[in-house]
Amino acid sequence: MEKFTTLQSRTIPLSVENVDTDQIIPARFLKATDRKGFGDNVFRDWRYHKDGTVNTDFVLNDSKYSGSILVAGDNFGCGSSREHAAWAITDFGFKVVVSSFFADIFKGNALNNGLLPVQVSKEFLSDLLQQIESNPQTELTVNLIDQTISVNDSDLSEDFEIDAYKKTCLINGYDDIDYLLSKKAEIEAFEQQSV
Amino acid sequence: MSKKTLFDKVWDAHVVSTIENGPQILYIDKHLIHEVTSPQAFNELEDRGISVFRPDQIVATADHNTPTLNQDQPIRDTLSRQQLEQLSINCKKNNITLYELGHKYNGIVHVMAPELGVTQPGMTMVCGDSHTSTHGAFGTIAFGIGTSQVAQVFASQCLLLTKPKSLRVSVNGKLKNGVLPKDVILYIISKLGTNSGTGYFCEYAGNVFEEMSMEGRMTVCNMSIEMGARGGMIAPDETTFEYVKGRKFAPEGEHFEKKVAYWKTLPTDEGASFDMEYSFDAEDIEPMITYGTNPGMGIKISETIPVDENPSFKKSLAYMNFEAGESLINKPINFVFIGSCTNSRIEDFRVAAKYIKGKKKANNVTAWLVPGSKQVEAQIIEEGLKTVFEDAGFELRQPGCSACLAMNDDKIPQGEYCVSTSNRNFEGRQGQGSRTILASPLVAAATAVEGKIIDISKQLN
Ligand code: SF4
Numbered sequence: 001m002e003k004f005t006t007l008q009s010r011t012i013p014l015s016v017e018n019v020d021t022d023q024i025i026p027a028r029f030l031k032a033t034d035r036k037g038f039g040d041n042v043f044r045d046w047r048y049h050k051d052g053t054v055n056t057d058f059v060l061n062d063s064k065y066s067g068s069i070l071v072a073g074d075n076f077g078c079g080s081s082r083e084h085a086a087w088a089i090t091d092f093g094f095k096v097v098v099s100s101f102f103a104d105i106f107k108g109n110a111l112n113n114g115l116l117p118v119q120v121s122k123e124f125l126s127d128l129l130q131q132i133e134s135n136p137q138t139e140l141t142v143n144l145i146d147q148t149i150s151v152n153d154s155d156l157s158e159d160f161e162i163d164a165y166k167k168t169c170l171i172n173g174y175d176d177i178d179y180l181l182s183k184k185a186e187i188e189a190f191e192q193q194s195v
Numbered sequence: 196m197s198k199k200t201l202f203d204k205v206w207d208a209h210v211v212s213t214i215e216n217g218p219q220i221l222y223i224d225k226h227l228i229h230e231v232t233s234p235q236a237f238n239e240l241e242d243r244g245i246s247v248f249r250p251d252q253i254v255a256t257a258d259h260n261t262p263t264l265n266q267d268q269p270i271r272d273t274l275s276r277q278q279l280e281q282l283s284i285n286c287k288k289n290n291i292t293l294y295e296l297g298h299k300y301n302g303i304v305h306v307m308a309p310e311l312g313v314t315q316p317g318m319t320m321v322c323g324d325s326h327t328s329t330h331g332a333f334g335t336i337a338f339g340i341g342t343s344q345v346a347q348v349f350a351s352q353c354l355l356l357t358k359p360k361s362l363r364v365s366v367n368g369k370l371k372n373g374v375l376p377k378d379v380i381l382y383i384i385s386k387l388g389t390n391s392g393t394g395y396f397c398e399y400a401g402n403v404f405e406e407m408s409m410e411g412r413m414t415v416c417n418m419s420i421e422m423g424a425r426g427g428m429i430a431p432d433e434t435t436f437e438y439v440k441g442r443k444f445a446p447e448g449e450h451f452e453k454k455v456a457y458w459k460t461l462p463t464d465e466g467a468s469f470d471m472e473y474s475f476d477a478e479d480i481e482p483m484i485t486y487g488t489n490p491g492m493g494i495k496i497s498e499t500i501p502v503d504e505n506p507s508f509k510k511s512l513a514y515m516n517f518e519a520g521e522s523l524i525n526k527p528i529n530f531v532f533i534g535s536c537t538n539s540r541i542e543d544f545r546v547a548a549k550y551i552k553g554k555k556k557a558n559n560v561t562a563w564l565v566p567g568s569k570q571v572e573a574q575i576i577e578e579g580l581k582t583v584f585e586d587a588g589f590e591l592r593q594p595g596c597s598a599c600l601a602m603n604d605d606k607i608p609q610g611e612y613c614v615s616t617s618n619r620n621f622e623g624r625q626g627q628g629s630r631t632i633l634a635s636p637l638v639a640a641a642t643a644v645e646g647k648i649i650d651i652s653k654q655l656n
Contacts, residue, residue, distance in 0.1 A: 017507035018389060018489050022621040027600040031260065031274035033234035033281050045623050050609060073507065075390045078423065078489070079621060080600075081325040082232065083341035104359075104393055104425050105325060105339055112343035163357060165217030175343070180351035181245070183212070183220060187353055190211040190222055 002114045003173035006143045007095055008152070010067030013132045014059055019072055020079035021106065025088040038084050039091030064136040071098045071128060076117075077106025086113045096142050098149065100125045111166050112175065118142060118149050124158045131156065144170060198467035200361055201430050202396050205336045205461065209319045211353060218355040224318040225252055226348045227304045228291070230282040231259045231602070232323030236345035237285040247289040249352045254313055255286050255293040258303045260602045263565050263592035266297050275603065300443075302568020302594045305329040305536035309413065310570050312442025316431035316458040321348060326536050326618065327426070328419040332412035333439070334431035334461050336396070339420065359425055360470040362395035363463075366403040368477030373655045375546065376411035377538060377616065377635035379403060380418040381483035385493035387473065392424025395471065398463065399429050403477050409438040410542040417537045418618050421490040430462035482651045484523055485620050485633040487511040492620070496524065496638070496650050514622055515630050516610075523648050528632070530613035531562040531643040532625070534592075535599035538616035538636050539567030541574045547640040548580040556588035557646025563605060564589055565597040589643070601626045614642040 029041040046058045054061050070089065076099035077085060086109040089097065095115065100122045102110075110117045120128070131151060132138045139152040144167065150157035162170075169175060180187075199207070211220040233255075240247065247253070260275045270276040279296065286293035294300040300307055305326055308314050314330045320337040321327060323345045330337035340354065347354055364383055397419050404412060412429045419427030436455050439445045446454050481495040488511040494500065500512070502519040512519060533539070533547055544564065556562055564584055566572040572594055575581050584591050598605040599617040606626030607613040613631050616639050617624075620631035634642070641651050 015506075016510070017505075020489070020619075020621045022600075022619070022624050026623055026627070027259075027602045028627075030231050030602065031272075031278055033278060034238060035235050045627060050627060075393075075423075078389060079325070079619065081323060081327075081339035081341055083235070083323075083343060086341070101390060101393070103390070103423060105341060109341035109343065112341060163217070165214060165355070176347050176355045177239075177243070177343075177350050179355065180220070180347055180353055183353075184351065187211055187220070187222070187351055191352075194208070194222070 001169070001173045001175050004095070004114055004116055004144055004170045006141065006145065007068065008139060008141045009069050010065070010137065010139050011069040011071050011132055012059055012065045012067060013129050014070060014072040015129050017073035018075045018078055021077060021082050021085040022079055024077070024085040025082065030082060030084055035087050037091065038088035039093070042088040042092045068094050069096045069098060069140055069142065070094045071125070071132060074100045074122070076102050078103040081105045083109040083113070086110045086115055090115050098125070098128070111170070114170065116142065116144065116170065118160050120149060120158050120160060124156070127156055198464040200463040200467045200469065201334060201398055201428055201461055202336065202361055203467070205317055205319065205334070206358060208317070209336070218357045220353050221319060221356050222353055223321050223348050225254065225313055225320045227308055227320065227322035227327070228253060228255045228345065229259055229304050229322070229324065230257050230278045232342050233285065233345055234278065234281050235342045236323070236349055237289070239346040240349055245350055247291070247349045250290040252352060253291045254308060255282060255291050256301055256304050256307055257282060257296050259596045259600065261296050261595040262603050263595050263597045263605055266593045272603070299569050302570065303536045303539065303596055305413070305417065306539060306567030306571065309333065309409070310442070310568060312439055312445035315439055315445070315454070316435055317461055321354065325420045326417050328424070329413050329417040329536055331416040331419065331426050331428040332409060333435055334428055334458065336426060336428065338426040359396045360394055362392060362397045362424065362471045363469040364397055364399050365401040365472070365474040366399070366477055367401040367474070368403065370403060370477045370480060371652065373482055373637060373652050374480050375635040375637055376407055376414040378480055378483045380415045381485065381490070381493045381633060382480045383475065384418065384422045384491050385483065386475065387422050389421060389489050389491040390423040392419065392422040395424050397424040397427040398469070399427055400463070401474070404429050405432065408542060409434060410540040413540065414537055418490065421618060431458045482635060482638055484638065484648065486515060486517055486523060488514055488620055488622050490618065490620060490633060493633070496648065497652065523632070524650050526612065526648045527559065528612050528614050528642050528647055529559050529561060530607050530611055531560055531639050532565070532598045532613055532615040532617065533636050533639050534563065534565030534567070534597050535617035536567060537618045539565060539571065541571050543616065543636040544571070544575050544580055545578070547636045548583045550637055550640040551587045551589065551644060552583050554587055554644045556643050559646045560643050562589045562643040563592055563598060565592045566594045568594050598625050600624060601629070614639050614648065
């Protein structure tokens, strides 16, 4: 997993609530057996019309906006457990998703793929979305060490929470498998005692 | 001794160790896998040069991507075929039992595992599928995981997790005529919303759940994830033990009795506390239907669509082409789907058949009945339900996830409404541009016969 400490970037605002994993990556694109390439189909049915033409109204197709931070409405990532959703978002180039609420499984999947979910207050999110829409050049700084998210050249800033263990993993680029494998003996002892 | 909930008891019995200021290592008894979320996990293991730690605690099936017609013939779609082939190769290589397409035990993972007695009270179970919550009906901690976690379980039979908070939803009283378990859970979600359960593990309590069959309990627990909860559980009781007894992988004889004695200790202690509690009166529940693009957007069939100025709400109604304040009664419907891990068990087909018997499907309706497993399919035939369906003009297909997620050819066309017994009404879930209305198998059967939505309670009373 790639290490993550801080990120400065412009953002893409997706002010829709309850974005579910079927929107992030529709089921018909889940047939691949590796992790690569899902970015081509991220938000597929919002990015393209049914006839395959580009939906110019959708924010990902709006050249005003760019960057590796996705700012989304409340309850992001609800629905299925497909990790393909996290793969699609990272494959497209995002490194951070900001929302006022994340669904559990999505949050875990994101963290396991070096994608940082930053949960902010509803007020902060709404100020942030307003700020980005009025100035698409807006840059954010996400600092994982200090656990802060701030709008550059402004005093809009907030702290965010993250599980201490997950934070360490992200900063060092470790993942859970490495850790679990180091505990094999303990796991085997547990099996013996619980039979 | 401190008072514990059902969830506490099962969780605590599976903690291998606790990381200071961090998550716990939780031991997983049973791991279910299917073709869509496992291949990348097998690759991960191969890349790291590690083998599957406990292959005999894994059960595999093919369900998400399988055709529901001509299962004996090679699959036409190349990518789907490759995904299934990959699963067979991976299972063979790693000594994992696979009930592949056509096998007499094949079916939707959350239908076939309980049926085989793989699911038992007091266990921890995971699967790379969010509706793994279904197995909580047995008093099991069961939840969906991502593919990275599938790889973790392959490698260590454990997961690193932070213990969720506890939530109890009680429903007491007497359910009205025509109100099925599906209506109970749709009602709960419509009241609590789609993220009320996030961060929680839910226990369902009260006489309504105690009186439900295992099939009904599975329908309820299945949809726990639709209110954001990682899982839902119901305390094991005589109904549970009766169901498990004698199944293929169930413990036998003295061993079974010993297990039952343990299972009886699992229910929540009197006076144990929950982080959050809700309770509802059974009498308030009526047959339900959804009108929007998340499962929380549900109403009683007799009600009208609420009025709400929230832009996401409006976007959702626009997608469905419904108006705020409108009633859905008499809306013409051209597609009906009875299936999915929510409602594809034998009881669901019995309910549908009982209603359909002697009636005819409306001409405008395409109705797909898709059993959850080969065993359910066999039972449908054995009980003569297939004849009832065919006489009424319904098509009984072969088992699989089918139009629940429309990964195979079973897709609802653009712009069409489908009254569906599945669990998700997201935009495009049943095919690009399709519009899903979630309901019970009874409401779905009635819609198919009438060709439009009707107020089923009026017809029953
Ligand atoms: S039936 Fe639907 S919800 Fe259930 S496992 Fe299959 S795709 Fe998932």
